Amino acid sequence: MSAPEFDASGDLPDNVRPLRATDDTPHAQVEPVADVLDAELVEDDQNRPVVLVDSDDVADDSTWLTRLRHQTRQAIIPAYLSDLDQIRQTATWVTRHYAHATAYHAVRAPMYAVRLAVRSPRGALLLLAATGRWATDAEGRPLRRQMVVQNDADKYLRLVAERNARVRARGLLLAVGVAVGVPLVVLLPSLAPAWVMGLCWALTVGVLGAVGSPADKPVATRAVVGAQVAKLTSDLVVRALTSLGISGISKNPDAIGFTSPIHRDGPGWRADVELPGGVVAADVVERRDRLASGLGRALGCVWPEQTPGGHPGQLTLWVGDRDMAKAKQPAWPLRTGRKVDLFEPQPFGTDVRGRWVEVTLMYVAALIGAIPRMGKTFTLRQLLLTAALDPRVELHVYDLKGTGDLSPLGPVAHRYRAGDDPEDIGYAVAALRALREEMRRRTKVIRELPKDLCPENKVTSPLASKRSLRLHPIVIGVDECQVWFEHPEHGAEIEEICTDLVKRGPATGIVLILATQRPDSKSIPTQISDNAVLRFCLKVTGQMANDMVLGTSSYRNGERATQFSFSDKGIGLLKGVTDETTTVKGVYIDGPGAEALAARARVTRTDAGLLTGYAAEADVQVEEGDVTSTLLPDVLTALGGADKAWSESIVDKLVELRPSVYSAWASQDGADKAKQLTAALKPYGVGTVQVWGTDPVTGKGANRRGVHRDDVTAIITESDRK
Numbered sequence: 001m002s003a004p005e006f007d008a009s010g011d012l013p014d015n016v017r018p019l020r021a022t023d024d025t026p027h028a029q030v031e032p033v034a035d036v037l038d039a040e041l042v043e044d045d046q047n048r049p050v051v052l053v054d055s056d057d058v059a060d061d062s063t064w065l066t067r068l069r070h071q072t073r074q075a076i077i078p079a080y081l082s083d084l085d086q087i088r089q090t091a092t093w094v095t096r097h098y099a100h101a102t103a104y105h106a107v108r109a110p111m112y113a114v115r116l117a118v119r120s121p122r123g124a125l126l127l128l129a130a131t132g133r134w135a136t137d138a139e140g141r142p143l144r145r146q147m148v149v150q151n152d153a154d155k156y157l158r159l160v161a162e163r164n165a166r167v168r169a170r171g172l173l174l175a176v177g178v179a180v181g182v183p184l185v186v187l188l189p190s191l192a193p194a195w196v197m198g199l200c201w202a203l204t205v206g207v208l209g210a211v212g213s214p215a216d217k218p219v220a221t222r223a224v225v226g227a228q229v230a231k232l233t234s235d236l237v238v239r240a241l242t243s244l245g246i247s248g249i250s251k252n253p254d255a256i257g258f259t260s261p262i263h264r265d266g267p268g269w270r271a272d273v274e275l276p277g278g279v280v281a282a283d284v285v286e287r288r289d290r291l292a293s294g295l296g297r298a299l300g301c302v303w304p305e306q307t308p309g310g311h312p313g314q315l316t317l318w319v320g321d322r323d324m325a326k327a328k329q330p331a332w333p334l335r336t337g338r339k340v341d342l343f344e345p346q347p348f349g350t351d352v353r354g355r356w357v358e359v360t361l362m363y364v365a366a367l368i369g370a371i372p373r374m375g376k377t378f379t380l381r382q383l384l385l386t387a388a389l390d391p392r393v394e395l396h397v398y399d400l401k402g403t404g405d406l407s408p409l410g411p412v413a414h415r416y417r418a419g420d421d422p423e424d425i426g427y428a429v430a431a432l433r434a435l436r437e438e439m440r441r442r443t444k445v446i447r448e449l450p451k452d453l454c455p456e457n458k459v460t461s462p463l464a465s466k467r468s469l470r471l472h473p474i475v476i477g478v479d480e481c482q483v484w485f486e487h488p489e490h491g492a493e494i495e496e497i498c499t500d501l502v503k504r505g506p507a508t509g510i511v512l513i514l515a516t517q518r519p520d521s522k523s524i525p526t527q528i529s530d531n532a533v534l535r536f537c538l539k540v541t542g543q544m545a546n547d548m549v550l551g552t553s554s555y556r557n558g559e560r561a562t563q564f565s566f567s568d569k570g571i572g573l574l575k576g577v578t579d580e581t582t583t584v585k586g587v588y589i590d591g592p593g594a595e596a597l598a599a600r601a602r603v604t605r606t607d608a609g610l611l612t613g614y615a616a617e618a619d620v621q622v623e624e625g626d627v628t629s630t631l632l633p634d635v636l637t638a639l640g641g642a643d644k645a646w647s648e649s650i651v652d653k654l655v656e657l658r659p660s661v662y663s664a665w666a667s668q669d670g671a672d673k674a675k676q677l678t679a680a681l682k683p684y685g686v687g688t689v690q691v692w693g694t695d696p697v698t699g700k701g702a703n704r705r706g707v708h709r710d711d712v713t714a715i716i717t718e719s720d721r722k
């Protein structure tokens with residue numbers, strides 16, 4: 001056979017095609033042609049040369065090593081014995097399992113006793129009959145009869161002799177038994193104590209009852225362990241997966257594999273499943289309800305997820321002993337009066353295995369989303385309570401639903417408002433403006449701090465404790481935040497400030513937590529949702545809402561909060577804590593519970609002299625008109641009769657005009673004042689330009705940022721016309 005010719009480009013000639021060597025060798029990558037020149041060349045059935053590109057040399061060193069390297073080492077100590085919590089949970093399960101069986105039989109013990117007593121006469125008869133058969137060697141009878149039928153006298157006589165010897169020996173044994181047993185039965189009642197007699201009778205009745213029980217009607221019914229503690233088996237998993245209606249599985253159920261044995265993992269069973277090629281774990285996650293039906297478990301017990309770090313076809317199926325929604329959650333450690341440092345991870349909720357999942361609130365902006373009544377407000381309230389328990393934290397609480405769900409936080413809040421009336425929005429706008437100023441002040445403070453005190457240019461716990469620096473954490477919680485962003489008058493400004501807070505706030509110790517029941521781009525502007533680090537998505541009904549809260553492509557990657565049922569209250573997907581997205585159940589803290597925690601937080605704050613603002617009855621008074629869009633008319637007033645003026649001089653006049661609104665701008669230098677005014681005017685569509693003016697101190701002329709009267713009046717006229 002002549003070798004095929006290859007062209008210089010390295011492309012395979014038309015008559016050469018790659019072929020897998022054997023079906024069971026692993027898929028090999030097609031080697032560059034230069035490397036396959038030496039490959040074995042064979043001809044196909046039309047005498048065309050073909051190149052074998054899949055190596056069948058299993059002894060090849062590199063293949064062997066590569067395979068070895070890619071093997072996953074199983075944990076030496078099984079997961080259920082790897083840490084104290086796991087050991088405790090395994091021990092609890094084993095104890096509960098046997099306690100369940102014991103209790104089951106204990107409850108039925110009287111019934112078993114009656115059953116044994118009723119069956120004991122039959123047992124006695126059966127025993128007598130069996131003894132008779134034994135004594136007369138009844139089991140040899142068919143054989144002897146057969147010898148008669150076969151007319152085999154020799155064998156028959158031998159069998160008879162054998163039988164006679166047996167009957168003699170057994171008869172003797174029986175006689176001895178009767179000779180000893182009968183007097184014993186007669187004399188025992190007068191010799192032995194009553195309890196021994198009782199025991200003997202019970203044993204006799206028990207044994208006779210057991211003997212008298214038909215094979216299909218055992219005395220004790222099987223210890224029916226509840227479904228919640230039944231073992232998960234591979235058969236069950238395969239059957240359940242096959243019932244999902246995923247064609248890739250139904251057509252090829254034998255291709256379902258298990259990467260490790262099904263084992264206990266916390267209070268449940270864990271199966272590591274390798275799905276057939278082409279099937280992704282996300283398909284199974286989406287059909288969680290059908291999977292639960294296939295497994296015969298409550299929906300809240302069945303938690304499939306794509307194996308963290310695995311390929312998309314690897315599924316980790318965890319089947320809990322109890323419904324997560326109903327399982328008793330361990331006591332929230334913060335209820336016990338533990339000290340809280342918001343810079344440290346704090347317990348947020350429990351995962352499906354009942355382990356605490358911790359969240360560090362500092363340096364993040366957080367987003368909570370769900371359809372109504374799934375636990376959004378409870379989650380926000382829990383996070384705000386966590387923050388409240390660190391006395392340094394300045395809390396800003398906005399309940400835009402207005403039902404008072406966040407009112408327990410009032411006694412510790414620096415700013416608090418419930419409702420979305422104009423004065424509530426005005427109050428929030430004023431506070432947000434002040435916060436933006438505060439953020440700017442903080443960035444400056446951080447910038448100027450010595451590197452040894454602030455090595456990472458962000459607020460740290462020790463820095464937050466230094467009161468002189470005023471870098472304490474500020475946590476802003478907003479329920480139903482869409483009300484803010486959709487506000488016709490202030491929406492744009494609020495969005496601009498919140499975007500700034502989400503982006504730059506975390507490093508300066510300012511944390512914004514937004515909750516919404518309508519997660520779309522209008523209710524949470526994309527700029528904000530894109531920059532939120534911490535995300536908690538309770539039940540949502542569609543892919544868009546899912547991705548809005550959890551981030552783009554989350555749904556496609558199998559992170560689907562659509563899988564939750566309506567009874568999964570407080571349960572959601574938590575993202576941003578680790579690389580993995582975790583199913584977590586938040587802590588249920590009812591109104592009185594929240595009030596008690598807030599009262600504790602208030603005492604700590606009062607003792608530390610850190611009760612401020614609303615909680616200290618020293619809240620700011622925001623009057624109507626202070627934050628309504630008076631900025632443009634105010635700028636016109638500040639301009640006086642001039643056609644244009646420098647921004648910094650306009651700001652000075654604004655501060656004079658309305659100190660409650662603009663006082664935060666007063667302490668800035670000229671350039672910052674100009675930047676501030678530019679940012680504030682931007683949402684209204686008014687730009688700043690270079691303006692020639694004279695410095696009142698030096699008397700020199702200069703070009704600086706400023707505002708033209710015409711630009712402002714044009715916008716006001718347009719707005720009046722609308």
Ligand SMILES: Nc1ncnc2c1ncn2[C@@H]1O[C@H](COP(=O)(O)OP(=O)(O)OP(=O)(O)O)[C@@H](O)[C@H]1O
Nearest residue numbers: 371372373374375376377378517569570586587588
């Ligand atoms: N962690 C939890 N564990 C158990 N139940 C919870 C949990 N969180 C919330 N719930 C239940 O869910 C109900 C609804 O909670 P919540 O008021 O927080 O929902 P929501 O999503 O804010 O509703 P809405 O959109 O109407 O304001 C609560 O009354 C509570 O009974």
